[in-house]
Amino acid sequence: MKYQEIFPVPCEWVQDIDESMVETVARWGEQEVVSGRLEHTEDYDKLLLPAIHKLFCDIGLQSMLWPEESGGGGLETAEVAMTVAVALEQVGTADTSIGFLFANTFAVQSTFAVEPHRNEELLAELAPVFCGDDVAVGSLVLPGYGGSNAAAREEFYGLPYQVSAERHGEGWALSGEAVRPQCSGKNAAVFAVAFDAGDGGPAVALLGEGAKRLSSGEPIKKTGLAASLNADLDLKGVEVGGGRVVLTGEDRFREMLSFYYMSCAATILGSLLAAYEILKEWGNTRVIKGKGQVFKENPLDAALMGRAASRIATSRVLTYTLARMLSRPDIYGPAGSQGMFNTATATFKQVAGAAMLSMNNAMEMMASAGYATEWNLERYWRDVKTIEGTVIPETAAWAMLARHYFGCRTL
Amino acid sequence: MPGIDDFTRPVEYLSPLDRSLGEIVRSWAEKEVLPYRREYDEDWEEHRLIEPAFDRLMGELGLQRVLFPEEVGGWGLGHSDYLGTGSYRMFEEIARADSAMAVAFGVVFWPLIMICNEPHVNMRLCEEFAPMFIETNKAVFTANAMTEPQGGADIENMDLLGGSTIETCAILEGDEWVINGHKLWPTNSAGVADLFGVVCTTSPGSTDPEEFAFIFVPADTEGVTQGKPYQKAGMAADKNSDIWFENVRVPSWYRACGPGDDFKYFKEIISLGSMGTIAFVSGAMMNIYEILREFCEEKTFRGRPLKENDDVAGVLADFVRDLEVIRVIGYQAARMMDRPDLYGDRWSEEMVAKTRAFKYFAADKAVENVGLVMNLMGAHGSDRVRDVEKHWRDLKIVQLWMGGKQLCQMEVARWFFDCETL
Ligand SMILES: Cc1cc2nc3c(=O)[nH]c(=O)nc-3n(C[C@H](O)[C@H](O)[C@H](O)COP(=O)(O)OP(=O)(O)OC[C@H]3O[C@@H](n4cnc5c(N)ncnc54)[C@H](O)[C@@H]3O)c2cc1C
Numbered sequence: 057m058k059y060q061e062i063f064p065v066p067c068e069w070v071q072d073i074d075e076s077m078v079e080t081v082a083r084w085g086e087q088e089v090v091s092g093r094l095e096h097t098e099d100y101d102k103l104l105l106p107a108i109h110k111l112f113c114d115i116g117l118q119s120m121l122w123p124e125e126s127g128g129g130g131l132e133t134a135e136v137a138m139t140v141a142v143a144l145e146q147v148g149t150a151d152t153s154i155g156f157l158f159a160n161t162f163a164v165q166s167t168f169a170v171e172p173h174r175n176e177e178l179l180a181e182l183a184p185v186f187c188g189d190d191v192a193v194g195s196l197v198l199p200g201y202g203g204s205n206a207a208a209r210e211e212f213y214g215l216p217y218q219v220s221a222e223r224h225g226e227g228w229a230l231s232g233e234a235v236r237p238q239c240s241g242k243n244a245a246v247f248a249v250a251f252d253a254g255d256g257g258p259a260v261a262l263l264g265e266g267a268k269r270l271s272s273g274e275p276i277k278k279t280g281l282a283a284s285l286n287a288d289l290d291l292k293g294v295e296v297g298g299g300r301v302v303l304t305g306e307d308r309f310r311e312m313l314s315f316y317y318m319s320c321a322a323t324i325l326g327s328l329l330a331a332y333e334i335l336k337e338w339g340n341t342r343v344i345k346g347k348g349q350v351f352k353e354n355p356l357d358a359a360l361m362g363r364a365a366s367r368i369a370t371s372r373v374l375t376y377t378l379a380r381m382l383s384r385p386d387i388y389g390p391a392g393s394q395g396m397f398n399t400a401t402a403t404f405k406q407v408a409g410a411a412m413l414s415m416n417n418a419m420e421m422m423a424s425a426g427y428a429t430e431w432n433l434e435r436y437w438r439d440v441k442t443i444e445g446t447v448i449p450e451t452a453a454w455a456m457l458a459r460h461y462f463g464c465r466t467l
Numbered sequence: 468m469p470g471i472d473d474f475t476r477p478v479e480y481l482s483p484l485d486r487s488l489g490e491i492v493r494s495w496a497e498k499e500v501l502p503y504r505r506e507y508d509e510d511w512e513e514h515r516l517i518e519p520a521f522d523r524l525m526g527e528l529g530l531q532r533v534l535f536p537e538e539v540g541g542w543g544l545g546h547s548d549y550l551g552t553g554s555y556r557m558f559e560e561i562a563r564a565d566s567a568m569a570v571a572f573g574v575v576f577w578p579l580i581m582i583c584n585e586p587h588v589n590m591r592l593c594e595e596f597a598p599m600f601i602e603t604n605k606a607v608f609t610a611n612a613m614t615e616p617q618g619g620a621d622i623e624n625m626d627l628l629g630g631s632t633i634e635t636c637a638i639l640e641g642d643e644w645v646i647n648g649h650k651l652w653p654t655n656s657a658g659v660a661d662l663f664g665v666v667c668t669t670s671p672g673s674t675d676p677e678e679f680a681f682i683f684v685p686a687d688t689e690g691v692t693q694g695k696p697y698q699k700a701g702m703a704a705d706k707n708s709d710i711w712f713e714n715v716r717v718p719s720w721y722r723a724c725g726p727g728d729d730f731k732y733f734k735e736i737i738s739l740g741s742m743g744t745i746a747f748v749s750g751a752m753m754n755i756y757e758i759l760r761e762f763c764e765e766k767t768f769r770g771r772p773l774k775e776n777d778d779v780a781g782v783l784a785d786f787v788r789d790l791e792v793i794r795v796i797g798y799q800a801a802r803m804m805d806r807p808d809l810y811g812d813r814w815s816e817e818m819v820a821k822t823r824a825f826k827y828f829a830a831d832k833a834v835e836n837v838g839l840v841m842n843l844m845g846a847h848g849s850d851r852v853r854d855v856e857k858h859w860r861d862l863k864i865v866q867l868w869m870g871g872k873q874l875c876q877m878e879v880a881r882w883f884f885d886c887e888t889l
Binding site: 200203204211214215216276277278279281342344346356357412419420422423426428429430437441446448449450454455467 | 505508614617618619620621624627628631632651652697698699700702765766767768769770773776778779782834838839841842843844845846847848849850851852856859860863864866867868871872873876877
């Protein structure tokens with residue numbers, strides 16, 4: 057495996073299918089992203105959309121959980137978590153923002169396409185969307201801070217749901233204003249919208265792009281994640297049938313989030329590896345102190361590089377371990393258990409924090425090259441920062457962890 | 468209710484112009500910058516929105532004239548004893564709206580320091596260059612061309628390397644300097660500046676301070692070529708590009724202070740640059756404080772406004788704690804620039820080391836705090852509409868430039884611990 061010799065991972069967990077995934081996606085990254093980046097930087101239409109199409113449709117990431125007869129990849133069990141992790145690491149190395157789209161897509165699909173929750177009816181219904189020739193991004197709509205636009209009083213770990221729900225026959229009518237999805241509000245094929253289902257606790261319903269009374273605003277401008285044309289959504293009593301409610305209950309909701317956090321950690325890991333390569337290339341040739349010293353031979357700078365390497369090595373082991381734990385519920389228990397969810401949260405926070413520290417240090421070291429778009433480091437820095445905040449507000453993450461590990465009652 | 472004016476500064480240090488400078492810049496920022504700054508990122512190449520705002524501030528309101536002596540139509544800041552505190556106030560107020568604009572504006576002062584500041588006023592050059600800044604209502608910029616492809620840090624590492632890495636070479640031919648070389652990154656390059664201050668050597672590889680030359684070059688001189696602006700993480704209002712000098716000829720008296728003195732006084736550029744950097748940091752952080760006040764009232768967590776959550780309050784408290792400290796040390800640095808009679812020469816190794824220490828403390832704290840604020844704001848942190856993300860991107864550079872953090876560390880250690888090989 058690429059990088060295996062530099063930052064090893066527990067290789068006995070990585071199967072043949074994962075190995076070939078790594079090769080395919082790494083090749084895609086080189087051919088579809090890296091080679092066009094100099095000319096097109098972050099251009100959505102010229103660079104990113106064609107690359108997303110190739111990855112999601114031609115290579116088939118978006119359909120890997122569908123049966124082969126429907127044109128999918130035939131993966132069904134939770135073992136797919138490891139495949140997703142290795143793929144996302146490669147995607148994140150090439151383009152973090154595309155990785156983030158797939159992290160969302162996989163989290164959405166995990167609610168109905170991964171054993172033991174495979175919903176054949178829904179799989180069949182959504183096969184034309186995800187197994188077709190058009191890019192189909194799934195996007196999560198999660199609880200966030202409340203305020204004038206928060207629809208519901210109910211909260212998940214202190215964060216109100218952005219969408220309120222009223223019973224409508226067997227299903228629900230969902231409403232919310234200026235609802236901010238995690239990604240691709242402008243063009244996701246499916247939104248997985250979290251809401252409070254009363255006694256059942258959290259629930260998630262799938263809404264298609266063309267759902268009636270669902271509209272999106274203009275794409276928002278943001279720090280990074282150019283592949284995500286995100287926009288706020290307005291839901292004016294959007295009706296959703298019971299069959300489209302893909303999960304109810306805290307355990308199931310946590311499970312979806314565990315998969316999501318793992319996927320985001322793997323994506324960030326990819327950026328971290330890309331940043332490592334950039335810093336390495338620069339530090340091998342830059343000379344400082346007159347003609348006196350190759351940059352990497354300066355003990356002060358080398359100490360910072362050492363710290364960055366240490367964070368990458370540990371982040372990689374952590375992320376792969378989490379992927380392994382999620383892929384083997386028979387050994388580690390369900391992905392939605394409180395303990396597993398907290399490990400996923402902690403891993404995501406740890407990897408994102410380590411990545412930001414390392415990238416901040418790398419930018420410091422590379423000085424003007426770190427700040428210049430030409431060297432690409434700044435793009436990874438912006439992308440990871442955007443993911444770090446978007447996935448979960450930090451305060452909520454710390455409160456969740458304290459609640460679990462220290463038994464806090466009022467948080 | 469406390470606001471941005473309630474952050475502490477040593478009031479007895481303030482310049483007599485403090486209030487009026489502050490008011491002029493604040494009302495300009497409210498009208499000309501704050502309503503438009505969210506569009507600046509897309510304006511990085513053209514400056515269609517940015518240029519008119521600069522015209523108003525620098526040309527019409529006249530702030531590009533402040534450093535020049537009164538005799539040539541300036542405001543005399545360069546020979547006053549409020550050079551530091553007066554500049555600090557302007558830079559901070561501009562940075563509250565847009566730190567890149569503060570940088571572009573601050574850099575106008577940078578090369579001019581060499582000829583406008585006591586005790587090394589070069590009246591001949593002041594007379595020669597002042598009219599271009601004074602007889603116009605348009606913004607006129609300078610650029611300080613120091614960094615070269617092989618590295619910027621080494622050029623600023625003057626005590627260790629003595630200018631020996633400078634490759635831009637100036638040779639005296641008759642009564643003209645002939646300059647050849649290649650500079651990177653000067654703020655206000657890419658066609659913005661009308662006048663460059665160019666760091667040269669008269670003998671490549673030499674560590675003799677006499678060979679270090681700071682020479683003014685009008686941007687339209689034959690042989691000067693500028694590249695296109697670089698694309699970068701932020702700082703849209705600051706254009707940077709390559710500048711090539713090919714057999715560029717300027718009069719011999721365009722050398723700022725002369726052999727030995729150019730080297731000596733160039734260090735004043737470093738200490739004033741460090742002081743300015745702290746002002747950029749505190750100005751931006753003051754604006755983030757304003758944004759946070761609103762955000763943490765409006766958004767709720769656990770059913771309460773964010774600020775009423777103890778854990779959020781902890782983050783907010785740390786942010787304003789650091790802003791308080793940064794502002795106090797910023798004004799202290801400014802005071803040290805104002806009063807060399809009390810603190811020592813602005814170009815001394817001591818002053819360079821101390822202002823570098825303040826600068827890298829402020830920059831590190833800003834980067835750390837603004838990063839935490841973005842995490843606190845969750846998905847709103849990276850949303851352009853909240854403006855914090857722009858400050859986050861812009862502020863990163865103040866940590867990296869002027870030789871980068873590690874050079875700051877080495878210069879600080881060198882002075883305080885007598886290190887000899889750093
Ligand atoms: C937005 C922006 C505006 C700028 N404005 C200007 C301007 O107006 N004028 C101008 O001339 N330049 C300007 N610069 C350039 C800037 O000042 C340089 O980037 C900076 O001085 C560092 O130089 P460098 O990028 O060439 O990095 P290098 O000199 O190659 O240094 C790279 C790294 O080497 C390390 N290093 C250097 N010296 C030592 C040491 N002694 N010990 C240990 N480590 C060390 C540090 O980590 C440093 O960050 C600007 C840059 C940017 C991005």
